[in-house]
Amino acid sequence: MNKSSSILKTDIHCHLEACFRHQTLIEIGDRVGLPVPADVGTFKRDYLVANQKESLAEMIAGFDRVRALWFDPKAITRLTKEAVEDAAAQNVRLIELRYSPDFIQNDRDISFEAIHGAILDGISSANTDIAVGLIGIIRRTLPLTEAQKVADFITANADSFVGIDLADQELDYPGQEFAQLFRKAKASGLGITIHAGEISVEESRVNVRTAIEQMGAERIGHGLHIVNEPDLIQLVIDNDITLELCPTSNLLTGSIPTIEDHPFKKLMDAGVKTTINTDDPSLFAIDWNSEYAVAANSLSLSRADIDQCIENAKTASFIDTNTINKAWSAS
Template structure:
């Protein structure tokens, strides 16, 4: 990626790497290390009909620079990945590594989401089993890395409502183990969320938070539906709001955060390039925008990269990024005391970075 190179990018990148960050929108299924997938493919003889080397596997998983942006081709990656959820050990390891990789990028607070049905179905595992394995992998990483993690269970648009109910009930049952929210993901162009509305409303009554992928490639009306009908506390992406002044007003009035993931938006074809991305406009309109990765492994990105792209590709400055980071803390699915503790911690770290770097211009 061009924006990652050059001496200026190098300096900013190293500072943004050091910045303690918050990622509210990251899918476990999109966070798997290629090296781990290679190992699993070899060990379990996964039939990919090719001679397996990293060079062959990479274009199947990762979106390459030469590839035309396309939402459905992007989603197809997740169907292929289902082949790799082969064992308890594999799932536990994937969860551990997803948290480890976030921590190594100085993400201090991560909300990691996954669809238990996607992990369970290929091998016929029980939903409870895969949730347990993921949580155990995450808990192991928490012992070893300086990071705080909350979990979100994802329901996919078009999912069988009975299965979706099971996922929602499990999300409630696992609250004591760090599950805080329910997410709706999947194809908003082809699948309506109508059948799933009662499930999300019930989950909210049970005290879970809700986040809904809407207005990513679909119309702004999906954002309105997510907020007014489903009761979403946050919107995944939501960038199409820029085309509808009424939806912008709704987001503003209710102070609904947007979980924006720039690289993912380019690869799905939602936005033609960083220079066209609506993030700066949404930010200047006073909306609560946040910066996130979505699927770091598929998109070949890190949260540091996303902050760098917001700066080098969209013209935001250091002070803007700090404001966006504050937004993320305010939007985190945490209780007031936990949120305050996280805010204090980040503030301290940022002060020490600013002191040691003697930042002058750029701020």
């Protein structure tokens, strides 16, 4: 038990498909004839992204290895329920889980409605009183007609999603193409967050500007590489944008060379609203306690800084304030 375990935490950037217990994958794998290594070392080597990788593409390949286990409503409900309970067990009081309907569907005979229903069942059957919200993901790599179908599904279910996101490969897939889908989603009351600025190249920084100026983003997933661009920092501040920072993720995808190089504190000191998040906890072999410990120990965040990040997440959350306050007072 370390100090970070007692903090009442938030996580507003967490991919549901990357939340799983090893034991659960073994059991589900058994059922579908997909052997999942019981040996922890082999499991880590073959399924997880626990060491620093060369690219975001490597991490996305890691996702592909686990998605086969999200194969039917029963498995999806169980995985979701366990994700919520695992977060609650580490004193996470507010979590926004995001998932990609077509990624889970994976050309199989399961409808978006069945997937979504199974996830909602998982959340409601979790034995917790924490605030949980769902964000639907559009993948940048989808052809526009496919993206439109996913966006229509998310927008049609605006009562059970709290937000919509654009994720996946940033390079070569600019956001403009999807801007109209996001404007429609925003009009239906959904919060807008966009993965952008995750990679240290100009195109990735341009994605941050596009997200804010053309897609109605209120939050940016990652966005860390605006750090040396005063204009972009000003744009983020002027538009009251919150960054969803995921430090260990940035290290493992090669976005930063060492954890100490993460510009978390620099961004905070520049006046940017920052939050602490896990991104893909089980896939990275991390959890909420460990990520908050990283913030304190490797990123030199004081307890006051961490508290500020938690307040920022509560304010920027797409979950309604009453639900968040209730979850907080129930702790």
